[in-house]
Each structure stands twice: as structure tokens, then as C-alpha cells.
Amino acid sequence: MLVAENVGHAYQTATVLSEVDVTVGEGEKVALVGPSGSGKTTLLYCLAGLIQPSNGRISFRGEDLGALGDAQRSELRQRSFGFVFQSAELVPELTLRENVLLPLELQKVPVRERTRRVDELLEQLGLAEQAKKRPAKVSGGQAQRAAVARAVVHRPAVVFADEPTGALDRANGAVVVDVLWELAKEQGTAVVMVTHDRDLSLRADRSIELLDGKIVPQRPESHS
Template identity: 50%
Template sequence: MSTVLLEAAGVRKAYGPTDALTAASLRVCAGEVVALMGPSGAGKSTLLHCLAGIVRPDDGTVRYQGEDLAVLTDRARSALRRTDFGFVFQFGQLVPELTCLENVALPLRLNGERGRASAKRAREMLAELGLADIAGRRPGEVSGGQGQRVAVARALVTSPRVVFADEPTGALDSLNGEQVMQLLTTVARERGTAVVLVTHEPRVAAYSDREVVVRDGRTRELEVIR
């Protein structure tokens, strides 16, 4: 049986008088891809942020490898996001002043790795993802699809246990979106990395092992035949 990495139980989160989550529960195992689906405003991104320790739930628990994230200090949660967690966002959020190589190396540098060693690992990661030829270019000099693949490389370069992807193909056309999802899920599965994916697109969710619908702040797992 696969190891449970992340587990949310009865998570509630409100912003003022509005409940974003009312009773959300979810388990994520090592090496699996889980898609969080649902309409806009259903609470998908809020659940993702709770799972990643960015947002503290008002009630319920989120455990990573059995440890309650709520009892960790802000520094400890930040450290997890630099080492054990990777992130891919809708618009990549690459630093425009840095080259693609420097963007991929950035998480390593933030962890205190030396420049030459971090550059070597970043170059290897770009090569693994077929991006070696754009290492010296800046984000504004590459296509949207290439930029998003660089963001995937940045998320994976620290060898995280979990990658959180929030609408990672939302700003891409269908072809580039398919390429990004194939790349992300293939590399993650090869490395035994779990992926928690927020999307409202069935074609993107089709890359997952499980689909969980978030609606009215609650979660419901779909039975999907692959």
C-alpha cells in the first residue's frame, strides 16, 4: 500500500463571513497525481493552500507525513515549502530579470546551495526536460509553453515529495497545455513525487490518478475508469 504523504480531515476555512471550505477531507499518497476539480470559487485553491501550509485552517487538520502543519512554526512551514514542496502556478511566476537557468536554480540558492553546484543541478534539470537550449534566455525571450516547462523544472529541481500545481495550463493553448501536463506527470511519477493539481478542465484532470470534486466547500471523490 502506498505511503500517505498528506492528509486533510474536516478542514474549514472562512474569509470574513464567507466559508471557502466547510468540511474538506483528502488523502494524497506518494507518487500519485490527484486533481482537485470544481467551479470557480468552490474552494479548490484554498484547499491547495491549506495542504501546502500557506494558509492555516480555522478547523480540522492537515498532516504531512503524520505531522500536523498547524503546530509548526512559520519558519518550519517555510522550510518545508523550500525543500519538500514544489509549486507550479498558472502564469509560471518566473523572475523576468533572471535567465531560465537562474530561475530553476533559485530554490537551491534559497536553500543555501552554492552557485556552481546549484547551476549544475539546474542545468541537469533543464536538460532532463528538454530545455537545455534555452538555459541562457530570460523568460521574456521564450514562448509561454517553454516558460511553463521552466516553471515545472524549478518545481522539481529540489526533488520535492509533493508538487502543488494551481491551474498550470490555464494560460496555455491546448497543445502546450498537453505538453506541460505530460511532462509534469511523467517526471513526477518516475521520481515518486505526488502532485496535487487544481483545474477545471477535464482534459487536464485526465492526467491524474484520482479526481476530487470541491463544491460548496466540501470534497467528493469521483470514481473514474481510466
């Protein structure tokens, strides 16, 4: 569904990705692992159409992201992709509920349908009581669960997550990933997740390891 072919990227003169081939299937959960600076975030952003790679091609359901105009690419991202970053990055002036409503407003989902879906999701994530609070008034784990809700509420094809548990303690991090996995499974959403956490990467269908901007070939025993 999401295919990267011979992707390379350089910032100014520094080459940080080269000859990367990745295929993500519908509903597949992929962990992106590797040391700091190995190019994980850059690859994630290329796959998500946030960065135009210097070389190669990224296609989503057969559509070449590089051939789209900026407006078309941004529309595709809004419709088909969801994002979770290391910190929740919710809009501070809005309540959790209003934050989760945003993607549906952008998609022009009818108001009744929006309300129903958001309230259901907040309930499912144990956030019903926090729904009317602003991000600053809830815990980091609650904010990150709201960020997960925002990433999946419009039923995207792919959720991209960049170290989504990096700012949380272990227990809260585990909850956040549990809900992300559960929702992705329910909705058939693919997940591409950068993580340093080996336990998390083992729960993915597959791990892709980067080293100095290249994919490390997998040893057979590392497949589960």
C-alpha cells in the first residue's frame, strides 16, 4: 500500500538516507528502529509525504507522492494519514474533545457523526472525564492518549508515530501503545512507528532497522 523505492535524502550536503526500499501492507504494523541519528525520523517523514526525498519514489496506493502538488499532498495526508509525535502537540487553547474533533472537521464529516465518533473514542480511551479539559490540565499519558485518538479518529489508512512513548514513563507508554495497537487493529489501520523500546518493536508485525541511513538486512532469527 505504501511503497518506498530506492529512497535517499540529503539535508544540504549531508546524506542521511540512501537506497531505502520499504513496503508497508494494509493494516501492517511496522517498527522503525536504529540508533539516534540513523535517519528514522527522516524516513518516517518521507513516507508520510512531509519531506520530499532527494532521490527515489514514495507511492501510496499506487499514487506517486512526489508527483502531487503541495495542496494535493496535504489533502491526501489529512484524509489518509494520522500522526503521533513524541509529545502530544495538541492545540493548547482547545479541550481534548475539540482537539480530537479537528480531523473530522477538516474532513467535513457531518456534525452528528463527528460527535458520536469522538465521544465513543474518548470513552474507549478512558478520557470521557477529561474531555472538556485543556491539554495543560491533564497528565502526559492522558494527553498522549488524546493524541492517539486524534491520529485515528478519521480512520486513516496509516498512522505514523515518532517515538510516541519517548516522553512517558513505562506504564503510561505501554498504555498509549496498547490503545494505538488496539484501535489500529479494529480499524485495519497500518502503523509505522519509530521506537527505541525493544518490547514495543517485538509487538510489531515487522521491524526495520536503520544504521547510518541504510536498512540493515534482517537476520532470520529476528523474525517472529
